[in-house]
Amino acid sequence: MLFLQLLLNGLQTGAIYALTAAGFALIFGATRIFHFAHGTAFTLAGYAYLFAWRAGWPGWVGALIAVAVATLFGMAMERFVYRPIQRHEGSFFTVFVAAFGVGIVVQNLVGMFAGRGLATVDTRLSFATEVMPEIFVAPILWIAIATAAVLFAALTVFLTRTHAGVALRALAQNPDLIRTYGLSANGISVLAFAIGSALAAPAAIVTAMTSGLNEAIGHHVMLISIAATIVGGIGSLRGAALAGLMLGVAESLALQFVDTQWAEAVSFLALFAFILFRPSGIFGVAMAR
Amino acid sequence: MIAYLSNLATQLAIFGILAATLNFIVGYAGIFSIAHAVFFGLGAYAGAQIALLLVPDVVLACLFAAAIAGGLSLCLALPALRVRGEYFVAASLGLQMVAVTLFAELKPLTGGIGGLVGIPLPTLFGVPVGVLPVALAALALVLLATALLARGAFGRTLTAIRDAESAAEALGKNVAAAKTLAVGFACAGAGVAGALYALHTSFVNVESFTMEYSVLVMAMVIIGGTGTLWGPLIGTVILLSLPAGLAFLPFIPPSEVGAIQQILYGLAMTLLMIFRPAGLVGDLSRGRATA
Amino acid sequence: MHIAPTLRRRGLLAAAAGLPLPFVRAARAQPSGEPYVMGTLFPMSGPNAEYGEAFTRGAQLALSHIAADNMLRRPIRLQAEDSQALPQPSVVGMNKLVNVDRAVWVLVSWTATSKAVAPIGDRAKVIMVNGGAVGPDLAGLSPYFWNVIALAHLEVPVMVGYLTRQRNVKRVALIYVDDPLGDAILGQLRAELPKAGAELVGSFSVPRAAQQFGPVAARVRQTRPDAVYVASFGGQQSQIIKGLRDNGVTQIICSYSAFSIDSVRQLPEAVGALYTTQKLDFESGDPVTRRFAAEFRARYNQTPVAYHANYYNAAYLFGLLARQVEQAGGEVNGDALREAMLRTRSFDLVGGRGTFDEQGNLMTQMQVNEIKGAGRSEIVQG
Missing domain, CATH: 3.40.50.2300 (Response regulator)
Incomplete structure (x- = not known):
């Protein structure tokens, strides 16, 4: 029974991880930019939803605002931070440090304007009821899973059936193709950031309702996204999403076997082992070394 | 004021050692580790335990710390031999996260989250000694070793590996040995910094060895300029004295003091990277996509 | 020569004496000099x-x-x-x-x-x-x-006494951060609960950075506690409380003085939670x-x-x-x-x-x- 309960808990967390990881993987796969500020987009989206909720606006308005805020932030990062650096053939870590700085700035601004400490969106959606003996499930679980599934379906259609989507996938390997379609590499890059960041918004909203928000909330999600992107295999959205889901489930199921304090280490140990023994990831093309 | 500056100088020297050693593997060997704080921590615990259990001799503590950190650097060398680029970054991230959990849980060795307190003041062959001169000497040694190693055959092998690993291997360079040695040297250096840190603050706990510190040291290297001798040092001075200097701004209300300092700090990091992407000392024309 | 300043001061005092009393007091005791x-x-x-x-x-x-x-x-x-x-x-x-x-x-x-x-x-x-x-x-x-x-050793016995006598609690589970404080509370609960005829039925150590407590709540439920003692601090406390309440733990939640921050006291899920502080009766x-x-x-x-x-x-x-x-x-x-x-x-x-x-x-x-x-x-x- 405990196993089933932990599995369900894990799926809820996993859906959040899968969405953010997919966003990160999309951006990284297309632009090769290690978007360390992805967690910041997550934080901003969560607080945007929180403010809309506090103002008494309906949920869908809040969700739209959250998506808009995350998207705009991603696009602004691409335009004003990453692009100037990339012009100078900035190395991988230059981007990393710049994004890290942005993360610090936003985290403290959020603290100043939204108040410090934990803030939650109070809703019955996160309240679990006993559906079977010993099994507690909250409506938010189904919402999280359904949202993730719908978004992945839509994303798959977009990436395979539209010119922009194909160009997005081609950006990293075959920039010529983009020109053939009559699109600009810069435009596609912005698109990648817009879509990738938007994917963080639903995850942030679910987090605001369940475990709550603080200024530094994006940090952990960001680490998980990196881990999932690598475990899933760089360049594979499917892999990243699946790996995100698995990390969420593993973190929860680990409690069946080990003491509670080791749960997080289990995920990262898995990451470490994965890199050592199967560096190409679950779906990745072998590209180690 | 002098005591204040001397404390700041000691911390600068300690973090300078960290940045210089990290720069050695990042700048010369192309190994981007965000687990440097792990080896800093290992050294700190090792040095603290020597001082607590045996004798607070600063040289002994440093040597023991270097041995422990250098020995365990195999944990980092292993993935470095298998993968590169983003994969290695993620591997070092995994190592960092697991190490923090271990530091927090292995109470007999590390004191857990509570840490180790009451580390005695350092001595040198029985004579009380300040940490500052020792740290400066250690920093000078590390810089000297870096300069010598980088100019010699070993350095050329490393740069060859960094720029084209398979070519280096084809030319008969022992890639595995070179990488392992480079990682060992860097981690041992971080261990020395850790031992000095433990003796300087008389208290260590896991909160000084988290990923934030790994990223901070990495930022020092990048901001200063990778692959240069003085760049990491300049990065250290900037990133450590910036928050310290911002604390002297008189007009910030007490309840916002932390936030405003942090905002200026983060802003400085981002702007520096946008306008000096190769680092302050780095050569712009030489800028490469390193990973 | 030496008399002059003294005289002048007396003169000033005399002049001041003619002023309204509050002003004099302020003027005389006004803090001055290097702060x-x-x-x-x-x-x-x-x-x-x-x-x-x-x-x-x-x-x-x-x-x-x-x-x-x-x-x-x-x-x-x-x-x-x-x-x-x-x-x-x-x-x-x-x-x-x-x-x-x-x-x-x-x-x-x-x-x-x-x-x-x-x-x-x-x-x-x-x-x-x-x-x-x-x-x-x-x-x-x-x-x-x-x-x-008051350090932790004063807090736990008071809570244990209240729980067992007033709320008839027999089984207590502990969620704690494994630092010296959490460790001390664990030790205190182990020692104090049996004395009061109750027992510690489970203890769950969580990392400081942990944010998701649904799975921990599942483990806590299994121990069938009458009360859950939370020994953490900061935002994590609220996350633990919400994680417990959202995931079917309806029993008493209790803690030490760290609960006296706004983010806990404002949390709807925290209603009914108990915590000890030093005596502080504003009325x-x-x-x-x-x-x-x-x-x-x-x-x-x-x-x-x-x-x-x-x-x-x-x-x-x-x-x-x-x-x-x-x-x-x-x-x-x-x-x-x-x-x-x-x-x-x-x-x-x-x-x-x-x-x-x-x-x-x-x-x-x-x-x-x-x-x-x-x-x-x-x-x-x-």
């Missing part, structure tokens, strides 16, 4: 900044009371440094306070900060006062390190407490909690001790302040009369509070 520097070393940024903000408010109110009462001959300047609740920035901040600002009194918080700066303050003979952290490892760090908050007859409560509400539009009171006390204590030293004609420094504290021992502080032991730890009576929602709480056992 005393009181430092604060709180987390002002990062995930624990909520605490720093609360601590600062308490201290600021105390300083305005010291100034309003003309307690001291010299004014006091508050110098804030950001500790980020981390050892390394704390050491930098403490060195600045001690060596640059020449602070004589430093308010500290947080276990890591306290342990990292205690050796610095000890060498410089600067009084450090903690009013936030309650780990038992904070007792006896240095003769100059005092605690104006009591004691004038210091009543003045504090009334003026805190007026100034910050917020009902004060234990942390505000602790740092009010921590700062106000400086006023009391420095006045003694000034009146005895001594120089206000760490040693003189410590002697004054050891000589007096008992002080009228917010919450009533508090007595220090010889290490500088405040011993107070405890009370049990129940969270009533929307930031209110009620004393359920005085």
Whole structure:
């Protein structure tokens, strides 16, 4: 029974991880930019939803605002931070440090304007009821899973059936193709950031309702996204999403076997082992070394 | 004021050692580790335990710390031999996260989250000694070793590996040995910094060895300029004295003091990277996509 | 020649005597000269900044009371440094306070900060006062390190007594962060519960950075507790409470004084949660407490909690001790302040009369509070 309960808990967390990881993987796969500020987009989206909720606006308005805020932030990062650096053939870590700085700035601004400490969106959606003996499930679980599934379906259609989507996938390997379609590499890059960041918004909203928000909330999600992107295999959205889901489930199921304090280490140990023994990831093309 | 500056100088020297050693593997060997704080921590615990259990001799503590950190650097060398680029970054991230959990849980060795307190003041062959001169000497040694190693055959092998690993291997360079040695040297250096840190603050706990510190040291290297001798040092001075200097701004209300300092700090990091992407000392024309 | 200035002063006094009385008093006792520097070393940024903000408010109110009462001959300047609740920035901040600002009194918080700066303050003979952290490892760090908050060993027995006698609790589960505080609470529960005819049915250590508590709640449910004791701090406490309530744990939630921050007291899920603090009855007859409560509400539009009171006390204590030293004609420094504290021992502080032991730890009576929602709480056992 405990196993089933932990599995369900894990799926809820996993859906959040899968969405953010997919966003990160999309951006990284297309632009090769290690978007360390992805967690910041997550934080901003969560607080945007929180403010809309506090103002008494309906949920869908809040969700739209959250998506808009995350998207705009991603696009602004691409335009004003990453692009100037990339012009100078900035190395991988230059981007990393710049994004890290942005993360610090936003985290403290959020603290100043939204108040410090934990803030939650109070809703019955996160309240679990006993559906079977010993099994507690909250409506938010189904919402999280359904949202993730719908978004992945839509994303798959977009990436395979539209010119922009194909160009997005081609950006990293075959920039010529983009020109053939009559699109600009810069435009596609912005698109990648817009879509990738938007994917963080639903995850942030679910987090605001369940475990709550603080200024530094994006940090952990960001680490998980990196881990999932690598475990899933760089360049594979499917892999990243699946790996995100698995990390969420593993973190929860680990409690069946080990003491509670080791749960997080289990995920990262898995990451470490994965890199050592199967560096190409679950779906990745072998590209180690 | 002098005591204040001397404390700041000691911390600068300690973090300078960290940045210089990290720069050695990042700048010369192309190994981007965000687990440097792990080896800093290992050294700190090792040095603290020597001082607590045996004798607070600063040289002994440093040597023991270097041995422990250098020995365990195999944990980092292993993935470095298998993968590169983003994969290695993620591997070092995994190592960092697991190490923090271990530091927090292995109470007999590390004191857990509570840490180790009451580390005695350092001595040198029985004579009380300040940490500052020792740290400066250690920093000078590390810089000297870096300069010598980088100019010699070993350095050329490393740069060859960094720029084209398979070519280096084809030319008969022992890639595995070179990488392992480079990682060992860097981690041992971080261990020395850790031992000095433990003796300087008389208290260590896991909160000084988290990923934030790994990223901070990495930022020092990048901001200063990778692959240069003085760049990491300049990065250290900037990133450590910036928050310290911002604390002297008189007009910030007490309840916002932390936030405003942090905002200026983060802003400085981002702007520096946008306008000096190769680092302050780095050569712009030489800028490469390193990973 | 020597008489002239004296005469002139007398003349001034005579002139002043003709003025309305309040003006004279103010003019004569107006603090002047180089101010005393009181430092604060709180987390002002990062995930624990909520605490720093609360601590600062308490201290600021105390300083305005010291100034309003003309307690001291010299004014006091508050110098804030950001500790980020981390050892390394704390050491930098403490060195600045001690060596640059020449602070004589430093308010500290947080276990890591306290342990990292205690050796610095000890060498410089600067009084450090903690009013936030309650780990038992904070007792006896240095003769100059005092605690104006009751450390954990006073909190747990009171809660256990209340739970078993008033709420008929037999089975307690513990969720804790495995630091010296959490460890101490675990040990106390193990020792105290059997004495009261109850038992500790499970203990779950969580990492400091953990955010998801659904899975932990599932493990807690399995132990079938009557009450869950939470020993964490900061935002994580709220996440634990919400995680438990959302995931089918309906039993009593209880904790130590760390629950007295706004983010916990405002949390809808926290209604009914119990926590211990030192005795703090704002409606009591004691004038210091009543003045504090009334003026805190007026100034910050917020009902004060234990942390505000602790740092009010921590700062106000400086006023009391420095006045003694000034009146005895001594120089206000760490040693003189410590002697004054050891000589007096008992002080009228917010919450009533508090007595220090010889290490500088405040011993107070405890009370049990129940969270009533929307930031209110009620004393359920005085």
